[in-house]
Amino acid sequence: MNPPVDLVEHAKPTTHALPDAAGHALDAGKIVKASRDARRPGHWQLSAGSKVGAVTVEVPDAEPVTIRIQPKVPIARLFFLLGYSLDPRRAWQDGQVDVAEHPDLLPAFAHAVERQINRALQQGLLQGYRATEETALVVRGRIRESAQMRRHFGATLPVEVAYDEFTTDIAENRILRASVDRLLRLPGVPREVRSRLLHQRARLADATPLVRGQPLPAWQPSRLNARYHQALQLARAVLDEASAEHEPGELRIDGFLFNMNKLFEDFVTVALREAFRGTELTSRFQEPHHLDEASAIRMKPDFVLCGPDQAPLAVADAKYKAEKPGGYPDADLYQMLAYCTALGLREGHLVYAKGNESSASHKVRHSCIVIHQHALDLDQSPRELLEDISSITMQMSTALCV
Structure with a gap:
């Protein structure tokens, strides 16, 4: 596998050997600024802007290419800016998210996600009521009369029913599982962290995987899911609209990115509001x-x-x-x-x-x-x-x- 390409936010361009399809995808997706090196065929000049994180580009008939972009600010400070922007009353102060073992962004973030999910699940998986509609052979909940007439033309069986099911397959657990799945797809996660993430995915096995490209399921903060809040905030950062997830034809981009412009803007405006x-x-x-x-x-x-x-x-x-x-x-x-x-x-x-x-x-x-x-x-x-x-x-x- 190709070694990862390491860049620094807003640093000068550097030259790297890349498949042309990968270079075009990185530039078109505005992940980094990429241009061919006219003097060296098969090489591209890459420079990072305000996006930091890690992405992997898979192209046909070539080894995957991983781009890792380090922020200029300390990793611990990035976590504080992110946490404060999402929830100023529960912001991550120094020491709440352990990043000392992992000075690079992707390992630190994967470690933090795993630790927060582990803390959230210490009392077991959260359960809740999920609205379910299905075709069944027995009546459960209420009969969906219009669907029954439309689909079965007056027949008594099967029956279209709707009911609230008490289950672990709820939005909160689905979001946590999706964040674990996203991180496990990325190279560069340390072996011991990857092993712990696999353990968390096994604990979340009953949560339905999210469909790639679909919006995240909605959840509401409450007293009942309070132990999940910080884990869900980190999961949202992995899965939000700034994350890279693209499949044009046979080329695939996967990863997560933070836009430091937006992160700083969110922190400043939220901090002013709180003041x-x-x-x-x-x-x-x-x-x-x-x-x-x-x-x-x-x-x-x-x-x-x-x-x-x-x-x-x-x-x-x-x-x-x-x-x-x-x-x-x-x-x-x-x-x-x-x-x-x-x-x-x-x-x-x-x-x-x-x-x-x-x-x-x-x-x-x-x-x-x-x-x-x-x-x-x-x-x-x-x-x-x-x-x-x-x-x-x-x-x-x-x-x-x-």
């Missing part, structure tokens, strides 16, 4: 607004803080991106200026993942608008990160009192 929780103010994520009077130019700020009358009071945008050599992109300032102008606000806030540039404020000429650029250092501890978010919200609150 204002308990007040009369409400938070809006990605709410549509318009720049012009004719409502032809649409815009969607990441975060808008509204008062009791739902009037906008503050606006913020999260920007996880590489800096230009001279600092943050000017286009972000122009975008925030448009937000402030259209929403009638005197201040706007751009929140970046910190690189070389420090925080700054810019007063726009011939107007009263001030645009603040904040730099969050993702190498900090979770506590320090949330303290920095609190500093941003305090600056927002100060502006509200003016």
Whole structure:
């Protein structure tokens, strides 16, 4: 089997031997930026953007190709950003998800999923009621009269019935099994972790496998499934829309990817919302607004803080991106200026993942608008990160009192 191709988020392009079909698939799927190396036939230049994770590309008549993309932020910090975005009240602090044994993303993630599933199943598989409709030879539950007439033309047997079945084959267990199945398909999972994942799949054997490409079954957090919550959050990260799963003809892509742009945006907006929780103010994520009077130019700020009358009071945008050599992109300032102008606000806030540039404020000429650029250092501890978010919200609150 070909050795895995290891890339780093936002690093310079590197050259690798790849089948052409695999190179085209990686580029077309926007997994990495891929282009043929004109000087070396059979080689491709690959560079990772903001997606991190692992994918395997299977092409006809060739060995599978595995691409592993490491994030720039520490693995433990990525888990915190992810956990806080999904559920800030149960976010994974340092030490809650053990990643010390596995410094690379895929092994660490597979290890974390297995540990959380093991904890969730310590008291046995969760059971619940599942609505079932079937054709049977005995009456159970209620008869589906319209289906009975349509399918059996008045015959008494078989009978179309509907009933609630108390079973372990429920959405929560199906999601956990699907995440285990996904990870087991990926090379690069350490042998001991793979062995434990196989054990968890055996425990979840009665859960119906999910059909590839179909939406995840719905579940609702409750007191009854509380011990499953963290495991389900990790499983969702493996199975959500950012995961790579593609089968065009004989070519197959399988794996999971995190979009660091979206992960950072989700963390910032959720953290801002939590900071204002308990007040009369409400938070809006990605709410549509318009720049012009004719409502032809649409815009969607990441975060808008509204008062009791739902009037906008503050606006913020999260920007996880590489800096230009001279600092943050000017286009972000122009975008925030448009937000402030259209929403009638005197201040706007751009929140970046910190690189070389420090925080700054810019007063726009011939107007009263001030645009603040904040730099969050993702190498900090979770506590320090949330303290920095609190500093941003305090600056927002100060502006509200003016």
